[in-house]
Amino acid sequence: MSVGRRSSATERLSVLVAVLSVPAFTGMWELVARSGIVNTVLFPPPSTVAVAVLEWIRSGQFFADLMASLARVAAGFAIGAAGGIVLGILTGRFRLVSSLLSPLFHILRPIPPIAFVPIVILWFGLSETGKLFLVVWGVFFTVWLATHIGVQKVDHGLIRAAQMLGTPQSQMLWEIVLLGALPYITVGLRTAVSISFYTLVAAELAGAFAGIVYRIEIAQQNMQTGQVMGGLAALGLLSFVADRSFAILAERAVWWR
Amino acid sequence: MTPRLLRPDQPLRLVDTYPPSAAARQAIIRVEDLSIVFDAPSGQVIAVDRVSLAVAQGEFVSIVGPSGCGKSTLLNAMAGLERPFGGQVLMAGEAMRKPRPEIGMVFQQPHLFPWKSVRRNIAHGPRALGKPKAEALRIADGLIEMIGLTRFASAYPHTLSGGMQQRVAIARALANQPSVLLMDEPFGALDAQTRAVMQDNLLELRERINATIVFVTHDIDEAILLSDRVLIMSAGPGRILRDLQVSLPRPRSSAIVAEAAYLALKRDCLDLIRSEGRRAFEQMEIKT
Incomplete structure (x- = not known):
């Protein structure tokens, strides 16, 4: 019984520490930034970042940037995942299809999507198609392999x-095989969520007219470090929320467990 | 590369005591000179060696033998899951080349679809054959009642015990109203108590359906209790050694194991299996 009490006390302490972790870190940052040890132009305190973020939201640009980035990620993810699942089922189930496609996919798969930025700019210019291509490319191979x-x-x-x-x-493929493989597919899809954000960064850095990463780059050119950090925080938060929601969704997808 | 034991000049050896009687003429299952060969790293292995047998309509036949004797392979060939190397399997006069819905199968593991409830697992077969959903579910409900799992109709397989899962697997196989039910050690993975209950259930079930049943097991008690005939197989390569008629009265229950006729039959089987096991073991020793 005493063991139970002690472990619950430990548990309460770790919850408390977990809750205080981020505020404590932010407080330290504020103190260090204001103490004059560092250059606040390059390393602004959290209060400055917060002001920049509020201004970003108030101007209405934040919403436009968020939507532009989300649309790229969502569309790229949907197309890449659908293609990955369909071709994965076919290569996984049919020896001949696998012999045809797997060697090709295994050669293309390890090339980081970011390395395609130069050729994508040549092919598609600064259009949305090029950005979509990069995200689809990143997502497709991950989902296909899984x-x-x-x-x-x-x-x-x-x-x-x-x-x-x-x-x-047909029922064998799209019910028995698909659902039988679903636990693996959801793991692949979840990895692909993070990958779609990595490739989004590359896509927007390559040149865009709106988007969270685009805003970060513009702010950097104007030496608005508070806005840069705010942008990074927003990207981190967005990616985190996407990953968590997907995890919840994935648990429901494998509904029989 | 033809395996050595399959030379065409060798005389055909059919089951020695097999009676080419009335039963054979109206046989629903005919296995004719069936051989099945597997590719193994050490070369080709003969799993089933020129086996012939016939099962009459409505008969319950068990195939007994040591593990690895090819009894499951023989059953898979009857199911159309295994291609013959030589010979053929005829089901109602038609050669088995791929699975057919009128031939049902219950495996050692239940292999229920984990994403479907009990009810939908059982309805899968009728649905796959194009029956309307309402009708498929009606068939499922009837079978659920028969196996006594009404309370668990909407449960998912992983929430059921091993015995319950296997009952669902049997009901699922019966949903297509198969004329032949093949059972591959269906109670082999269950504990002794559950197994005894399942055997009694199957005896009862058999009185209510008129499917022909081929039942593979390594348990002689189980084989004698359930069957009209017991085929004893030898290992390396798989052949049928003996075809024993079980003329114990029906309906039977597990109480039968105390009867003299039962014990005599069991002693016959055991003697045969023991001497065969020794021969196979010694042969293996010489080989290695």
């Missing part, structure tokens, strides 16, 4: 049972 592996790990007994019950080929 699906391909997941399909091969589907319990063979389930497939045999389905065969014995007269399951037609």
Whole structure:
């Protein structure tokens, strides 16, 4: 019993420390920045960052930037994930399709999407298509590989049972195989959420007219370090929220567990 | 590369005591000179060696043998899941090349679809065959009642015990109203108590459905209790050694194990299996 009490006391302490962690860190930052040890132009205190962020929101630019970035990530993720799942099912299930596509995909997959920025600018200029291409590229290979592996790990007994019950080929693919591989696919999709934000950075740095990373770059050119840090915080928060919501969504996707 | 044991000049060896009687003429299952060969790292392995057998309509036949004797492979061939190397399997006169919905199968593991409730697992077969949803669910509900799992109709498989899961698997196989039910050690993964209950359930079930059942097991008690005939298989390569008629009265229950006729039959089986096991073991020793 005493063990139980002690562990619950430890638990309460760690909750308290966890709650205080970010405020304490922010307070330290404020103190260091204001103490004059560092150059506040390059290293502004959190209060300056907060003012910059408030101004960003009040001007209405924040909302426009957020929407521009979100639209790129969402569209790129949807297209890349859909393509990755469909081709992953086909390469995972059919030897011949795998022989045709897997070697190609394995060569292209390790190339970091960011390395495609120069050629994408040549191909698509500063258009939205180029940005979409980069995000799709990053997402597709991650989801394809997870699906391909997941399909091969589907319990063979389930497939045999389905065969014995007269399951037609299309239902076999899009129900038994897809749902059998779903636990693997959701892991791939979650990784792809982070990847879509990495590639968003590359896409917007390559040249854009709105977007959170675009705003960071503009602020940097104007030496508005508070705005730069505010932009970074916004990007971090956005990516965090996306990852957490996806985790919750993924848990529901595998609804039978 | 033809395996050595499959030379065409060798005489065909059919099941020795197999009676080519009335039962054979109206057989629903005919296995004719079936051989199945696997590719293994050490070369080709003969899993089933020129086996012939026939099962009459409505018969309950068990195939008994040591693990690795090819009894599951033989059953998979009857299911259309395994391609013959030689010979053929005829189900109602038609050669089995791929699974057919009128041939049901229950595996050692339940292999239920984890994303479907009990009800939808059972309705899967009728749905796959194009029956309307309402009808498929009606069939499922009837079977759920029969296996006594009405309370668990909307439960997901992982919430059920092993015995319950296997009951669902049996109901799922029955939902397509198969004329033949193949069972591959269906109670092999269950504990002794559950297994005994399941055996009694299957005996009862059998009185209510008129499917022909082929049941693979390594448990002689189980085979004698359930079957009309017991086929004893030998290992390396898989052959049928003996075809024993079980003429114990029905309906049976597990109480049968105390009867003299039962014990005599069991002693026969055990003697045969023991001498065969010794031979196979010694053969293995010589090989290695």
